[in-house]
Amino acid sequence: MTLGTRPPAAARVRSTAHRLRALRHHRFRRFLVGQSTSLLGSGMNTIATTFAVLRLPGGGADAVGVVMAARILAVLAVLLLGGVLADRIGPRAVMLTADALRFASQGALAVLLLTHSARVCEAVVLAVVLGIGEGGFGPGLTALVPDLVPADELADANSLLQITQAVASVAGPGLAGVLIAVSDAGTVVAVDAVSYGVSVLALAGLPLSRSAAPRRGLLTELGRGWQEFTSRTWLWVTTLHISLFNFALWAPFLVLGPALAQQRLGGAGAWGLVLALYGIGSIAGGLALLGRNPGRALAWSVAASAGWAIPAAALAVRMPLAWVAAAALLAGAGAAVCSTLVTTVIQRDVPAEVRGRIGAFDSLGAFALGPLGLALAGPVSGAVGAERLLGLGALWQLTAVGVVLALPSVRRHDAR
Template sequence: MTLRTQPSAVSTPRTAAHRLRAVRHSRFRRFLVGQSTSLLGSGMNTIATSFAVLQLPGGGVDAVGVVMAARILAVLIVLVLGGVFTDRLGARAVMLTADLLRFASQGVLAVLLFTHSARIWEVVALAMVLGIGEGGFSPGLTALVPGLVPADDLADANALLQIAQAAASVAGPGLAGLLIAVSDAGTVVAVDAVSYGVSVLALAGLPLSQPAAPGRGLFTDLGRGWKEFTSRTWLWATTLHISLFNFVLWAPFLVLGPTLAQQRLGGARAWGLVLALYGIGSIVGGLALLGRIPSRALAWSMAASAGWAIPAAALAARVPLAWVAAAALLAGGGAAVCETLLTTVIQHEVPADVRGRISAFGGLGSFALGPLGLALAGPVSGVMGADRLLGLGVLWQLTAVAVVLALPSVRRHEAK
C-alpha cells in the first residue's frame, strides 16, 4: 500500500465531496457514529466522576486523585495485552469486549450513585474496570480502520476520527457541567454508559475481522511485536519523542496552567477557554487535512508537533489571555496534524498482523511517563519556578523536534 502523493510538498487539493468520500463507506460511517458517541461520553466522564467522588462520604481532592490514578494505571497495564489479543482475535472482537466492559462499569456506577450507596473503594474498582476497557480498546483502533475504507481514503478517515475526538473534548465537559447543574453526577455517568452502549451496537454491526495468525504464546507474540517495533527507527524515535514531550512539557503545562490562569488570566473560566480553543484548533486542523496529505507525511507530522510548545511559551512569557488562547488554538491544529499523519503512516507501513501490538507499544511508550510528569510538575516548579519550568519544556520540545527531523529515517521517509 502507498500513500497517494504528488511530487510537490502537498498533494493536490480535492473537492469537498471527494474529501468526505470516507463516510460513503457504510462500515466506516457506522463505526464513526459509534466512536463519536462514545468519545462524547468519555469527554463527560472525568468531570462527572470527579464531582461524584467529591460528594461521597470521605470524598475529596485526594480521593479524586486516587480514582484517576487507578484508571490510568489500569490502562497502562492492559494496553500491551490488548495489542496481543487484537492481533490474535481481531480488532472488532476485542474492541467489542472492551466497550461491553466500559458500558458495564459506568452502568453499575450510575446505579450506585442513583441509589446513594456508592463508596470510594467501589468507585476506584469501577474506574479500574473502565481503564481495562480503555486499554483493550485503544490498540484495536489503529488495526480496525484500515479494514473499513480503501487505502486511498485512510488518511481522511483518520482525520474524521480526529475531528470527532476534538469535538468531544470541547462539547463533553460543557455538556457534563450543564447536566450536573440541572440534575446530578449520576445522570452524566448514566449518559456515559449509554454512549458506550451505542458503540457496542455499532461494532456489533460490523463484520468479524479475521485475526492474521494464531497466537504462539504470550511472550512469543510480544517478542515478535517488539522486534517489529524496534526494527523501524522512525517508529521508536517518534514514540520516544512524544513520550518525552508528555513528561517534560505537557504534564507541567496541564498541572501549572490552572494555577497560572488563576493568578494572571482570570481564573477557571479563562483556563476553560484555553482548553476549548485547543479542541477547536484540533477540529480545524483535522478539517484542513481532509484531502491534503503531504508527500512526506512523517516529517510533516513531527514538524507539527512543535506547535505543542506555543501555549506553554505564552504562559511562561506572561502574555495576556488572548495570546494564550490563540497559542492553544495553534497547538490544537498542530496536534491534529501530528496525530492524524503519524497514525496514517503506521497503518500503511506496519504489517496488518502486528498493528495491534505496534499500536500498544506506541501508546504505552508515548504516555507511560505522563503520570510521573504530572506528579513531579508541582514540586519541581516549587524549586525552580513555574515560568522557568515551562520555558525549559518549550526549549526541550523545539530542540527535540529538530533532532527527530534530522534523522534520515524520519526526514526522508516516504511510504513504500
C-alpha cells in the first residue's frame, strides 16, 4: 500500500455511507419507517382478504373477484382528485388522510372478521374505502419525496423506497400465510390496519408540506395538470409505453402464468418461486442503483423495461422452471431500475406546483388498461394459445422499447 492510499475497508465504508446518504435526513428516515411498515401490511392484505372472503357466507371465487375489482376501480376513480388535492393543500395532508382511511377500513374489516359478523357486501364497501385511500396516497408520494431530501439524492431515496416495496412484496405474503395458519385471516387484516396506523404517526410527525397551487376550480386545475403532462413528449410517451405493456404483456403473464405453472412447472409452489425471485430481483435492482446518478436516466429506465419480456418469453418457448425463475429475477431487477429512474426524472423535471397531478395522470395512464388486459387474457389465449399470446406480448415489449428509445425526447433527455 502506498502512502496516502485509503485502506480498502475505509473505502468500502465510505462507499456504503454514500449509497445510504438519503438516510442522513431525519424526515426521510421517519417517512421510510412508516412507508415500509404500511407496505408490509399491504403485502399481507391481498392473501388475508382473499381467504377471509372465501370463508364468508355467500363467499367464493366470484365474491373475491368482486371485492378486488371494487378496490381497483376505487383507486382509479380517485387518482386524479388525489393529484389535485396534493397540489392544492400539500401532499402530506392528503397522504395523512388517505392512510387514516386505510386504517379505518382495515380496522373495521378486522373487527367484523374477528367477531364473525362480516358479510360480503360489507367487505365490498370497505374495499372501496381502502381503494379510495390508496388512490389518494399515490400522487402524494410522488410529490412528497422531493420535500424530504435534496434533489441530488432523489435517486437514492427512490431506490430505498423501491427496495422496501420489493421486500414487502416477498415477505408480506409469506408472513400472512404463517399468521393465517396459526390464527385466522381477521388477525392478519388487523395487523394490516396497525401498519397503516404506524404510517399515520410517521406522516403526522413531518412538517406541513407547502401548498404550491392556487385554488381554482377542479376542472381548471385538472386542465392545467393535463397541459403540463401532454407538453412533455417524453412523459406521455413513457406513460403510454407502460400502459400498453400492462395490457399486452403483464396482464396475460399474471393470468396465464399460474395456469402454465400448474400444467408443466410443478403447480402453485413453482409459481410462488417465480414471483419470489421477481421480488428478489427488484431488491437487487434497487440496491444496484444506490449511490448512482446515471446520465440519460430516462433512456436507462426505458431500456430496463425490456426485462419484463424475459419471463413471458421463457414461458412461451416452454423453458423449464429454473430458466423461468431466472428470467423473473432479471425482470424484477429491470422493474426496479425502470420504476426508480422514471420516478426520479419526474420529480426533478416537473414543477413542484403540479407534481401531484402529473403523478396522478402518470399512474392512471399506466394502469388504466390493466383490468381490461386481465379480463381479455383468458378468452384471447383460448383462441390463439397461451404460449403464443405470451410470445406476442414479449415481442411487443421489445419492439416498443426500441421505438421509444428512438425518440430524441427520450433518448437525449437528461434531468440531472
